[in-house]
Amino acid sequence: DVKVTxxxxxxxxxxxxxxxxxxxxxxxxxxxxWYRQDPGLGLRLIYFSYDVKMKEKGDIPEGYSVSRxxxxxxxxxxxxxxxxxxxxxxxxxxxxGGNQPQHFGDGTRLSIL
Amino acid sequence: KQEVTQIxxxxxxxxxxxxxxxxxxxxxxxxxxxxxxxxxxxxxxxxLLIQSSQREQTSGRLNASLDKSSGRSTLYIAASQPGDSAxxxxxxxxxxxxxxxxxxxxxxxxx
Numbered sequence: 133d134v135k136v137t138x139x140x141x142x143x144x145x146x147x148x149x150x151x152x153x154x155x156x157x158x159x160x161x162x163x164x165x166w167y168r169q170d171p172g173l174g175l176r177l178i179y180f181s182y183d184v185k186m187k188e189k190g191d192i193p194e195g196y197s198v199s200r201x202x203x204x205x206x207x208x209x210x211x212x213x214x215x216x217x218x219x220x221x222x223x224x225x226x227x228x229g230g231n232q233p234q235h236f237g238d239g240t241r242l243s244i245l
Numbered sequence: 246k247q248e249v250t251q252i253x254x255x256x257x258x259x260x261x262x263x264x265x266x267x268x269x270x271x272x273x274x275x276x277x278x279x280x281x282x283x284x285x286x287x288x289x290x291x292x293l294l295i296q297s298s299q300r301e302q303t304s305g306r307l308n309a310s311l312d313k314s315s316g317r318s319t320l321y322i323a324a325s326q327p328g329d330s331a332x333x334x335x336x337x338x339x340x341x342x343x344x345x346x347x348x349x350x351x352x353x354x355x356x
Binding site for chain 1: 276277279281286287288289290291294296334336342343344346347348349
């Protein structure tokens with residue numbers, strides 16, 4: 133079974149801090165994704181990556197950056213956290229060109245105070 | 246811009262009932278459609294993936310259909326159980342890999 137692991141289930145940070153969310157997958161998947169999920173807005177794509185060291189903006193990239201130095205790891209970075217980035221963050225991975233399902237981690241519930 | 250809608254937003258049924266969840270999308274140029282399940286406070290679990298060339302997929306008590314021309318998909322759950330209680334999300338793949346999600350249907354199966 134595919135295992136997508138997010139480093140923290142719950143995280144509390146302060147406004148202005150630099151925040152790192154880590155995601156690791158164990159199935160050698162090429163594609164990795166970061167989403168945020170908010171009540172009433174559903175899941176929205178922040179960034180995704182098709183390969184090591186490459187990244188593409190999703191629908192809501194503002195205020196975020198990503199890093200993919202190794203194939204199995206995809207990091208989401210909040211450069212200067214703000215209260216409107218309080219959310220549930222979900223990481224996913226998949227293989228192939230889009231004809232395979234995406235597999236999700238359990239999520240990180242991030243609160244910015 | 247692709248929009249995905251799921252109706253109803255919430256559904257409550259007694260145990261043992263067969264039920265249908267609905268998903269509609271505005272742009273029929275999709276790569277595939279996925280149905281997911283999400284338990285409270287958890288990530289998403291992939292249930293079924295239907296390629297754009299397929300009409301349906303089955304897994305156990307679940308059957309998903311796809312009608313691209315009308316922009317609709319249904320998820321049929323047979324003989325529902327309390328353990329089926331969760332939020333069910335559909336998502337369409339655009340541009341090869343990116344998903345656009347619906348807002349989900351929250352299902353409660355009463356014992």
